[in-house]
Amino acid sequence: MNKKKWLNKIRKILRDPRARIVGIAVMVLYYIVYLISIDHLFFQQGSFEVFVVESPLTRMFALRAPFVWEPVAAVTLWEVRIFIAPMNLLLGGILAILVGVNIMVAVFGYRFRKMCRIDTRYGLLGILPSFLTGFACCAPTFLIALAPALGSFAVYFISLQPFLIPASIVLLVGAFSWSVKQLPIG
Amino acid sequence: MKNAKIMMIIGIFVLVSIGAVYLLNNERDQEGFTDDSPASDEENSEEMTDDSLADQEIVFDGMTDERLSAYHDNIRRGGPPVDGIPPIENPEYQSLEAADPSMVNEDVVFIVEAEEGVFLYPQRILVWHEIVNETFGGEKMSITYCPLTGSAIGYKGKLQGIETNFGTSGKLINSNLVMYDRETDSYIPQILGIAVEGELKGQRLEEFPVLWSTWGRVKEHYDSANVLTERTGFLRDYNRDPYGSYVEGGGYYFNNALVFPVMYENDRFEKKEVMIAGRVKEQPFAIPKAVLAEKNSISFTVGEDSLIANHDEDLHTVRIFIDDGEETFVNSYDVMWFAWYAFFPETMVYE
Numbered sequence: 040m041n042k043k044k045w046l047n048k049i050r051k052i053l054r055d056p057r058a059r060i061v062g063i064a065v066m067v068l069y070y071i072v073y074l075i076s077i078d079h080l081f082f083q084q085g086s087f088e089v090f091v092v093e094s095p096l097t098r099m100f101a102l103r104a105p106f107v108w109e110p111v112a113a114v115t116l117w118e119v120r121i122f123i124a125p126m127n128l129l130l131g132g133i134l135a136i137l138v139g140v141n142i143m144v145a146v147f148g149y150r151f152r153k154m155c156r157i158d159t160r161y162g163l164l165g166i167l168p169s170f171l172t173g174f175a176c177c178a179p180t181f182l183i184a185l186a187p188a189l190g191s192f193a194v195y196f197i198s199l200q201p202f203l204i205p206a207s208i209v210l211l212v213g214a215f216s217w218s219v220k221q222l223p224i225g
Numbered sequence: 226m227k228n229a230k231i232m233m234i235i236g237i238f239v240l241v242s243i244g245a246v247y248l249l250n251n252e253r254d255q256e257g258f259t260d261d262s263p264a265s266d267e268e269n270s271e272e273m274t275d276d277s278l279a280d281q282e283i284v285f286d287g288m289t290d291e292r293l294s295a296y297h298d299n300i301r302r303g304g305p306p307v308d309g310i311p312p313i314e315n316p317e318y319q320s321l322e323a324a325d326p327s328m329v330n331e332d333v334v335f336i337v338e339a340e341e342g343v344f345l346y347p348q349r350i351l352v353w354h355e356i357v358n359e360t361f362g363g364e365k366m367s368i369t370y371c372p373l374t375g376s377a378i379g380y381k382g383k384l385q386g387i388e389t390n391f392g393t394s395g396k397l398i399n400s401n402l403v404m405y406d407r408e409t410d411s412y413i414p415q416i417l418g419i420a421v422e423g424e425l426k427g428q429r430l431e432e433f434p435v436l437w438s439t440w441g442r443v444k445e446h447y448d449s450a451n452v453l454t455e456r457t458g459f460l461r462d463y464n465r466d467p468y469g470s471y472v473e474g475g476g477y478y479f480n481n482a483l484v485f486p487v488m489y490e491n492d493r494f495e496k497k498e499v500m501i502a503g504r505v506k507e508q509p510f511a512i513p514k515a516v517l518a519e520k521n522s523i524s525f526t527v528g529e530d531s532l533i534a535n536h537d538e539d540l541h542t543v544r545i546f547i548d549d550g551e552e553t554f555v556n557s558y559d560v561m562w563f564a565w566y567a568f569f570p571e572t573m574v575y576e
Binding site (some may be wrong): 069078081083090092093102103104105109110112116122197198200212 | 302303304305306309310311458460461462464465467567
């Protein structure tokens, strides 16, 4: 499919009001859930406060875990506290956009499913791995919760942690490309 | 559609293959792991008496180079990078009164009684940092805590005359934090306290007492104390324990699940039963804390030494002395049974 056709299809998807509303809503929701999953957004009592660590420019590149960076600032707004880790805000934004556009394609393509027997929901496969990066101190958060069920297999998931974000991105980009290609529009 | 499904399957296969290759390249030598420890055989166990500990059930010829290498070979990645769990380097403190509003009586705290005064380290802060590097009496000291093994141990920062402090390697052995010393990069498992790799291999750190208590008890017991604040230099949700809760009694600390394999296992006690453990002249011993709390004071023998363990009812802590007329202090600390046994299957046990 040539570039012009790609762009035309994407423009049509972006102009569809229902796809746009659902896509943006999902982007925002995903972004919030992503920040919660890496403990950079949580709820606690407070009013309004801003705190910045020493040497934020150096600290912002320090890794806590695979694809989780040290926050350099904290903003408290009433009962919501947000840790600002620029690298995670950027990564979260990229993931949210990818998830959102996949949802937009899925919503837009839904009307064609019976007519052309296409399924544009494959993009949703890429969402889950990105949520599994949340890290407790010594082991990923989800492993602590699943350890009673997983037993000794739990530890092998730690070796997979570095792959989860790249896998998410690959799946989301791949699924988006494939879904757009399938759409029977000019 | 069919082509797309085939491509998807190929893509997933490629990812799984990359993961498998990664796993195989990082696979630990499984020879170090065994769960057939003879101590679990009933015919090897002996009835205990009140003033003696069980005979050794596994014999080691001391802390040999081979044994240290076995520990080293069983070190695993925990996930975080070096100092990804950042030690606190410049701790700030506040008074008991100032700290009280942010604590509840059941909050676990670790106590250090130093020359400069009493210092309290809330577990809900240390769970995110694992090490506090301090200086007491002009000496470098580190208060260390491993959440997965429930062990809080104090170490002096001196090895072979080298003054040092410690970081977190991001690695674990027997679920226990592996520290590294910042001068030589030597790896030191927290419970072992002996370097298992690097320039200082075989050197043992000197311990100092870190007592495990609760906020309600310490504020009744001490007139004044210095309480670690949340101004650690790092941003964490200190109101949340990612592993579970000592306050509510739930999560990892109270279930029977282990996240990482261990070198030796023994089912004489529940995996996470709290033991008071230590070593006398390299001979490890362990006493269930609940038994000691019930009896208040016990006498027992480790090797040729007669010891007395006293339970402090106020703080729910334990102090152990050699009954030699001089009350020579023996350092001990709270630790989960599974972890103590995994490091010291030859441990003597009081029941």
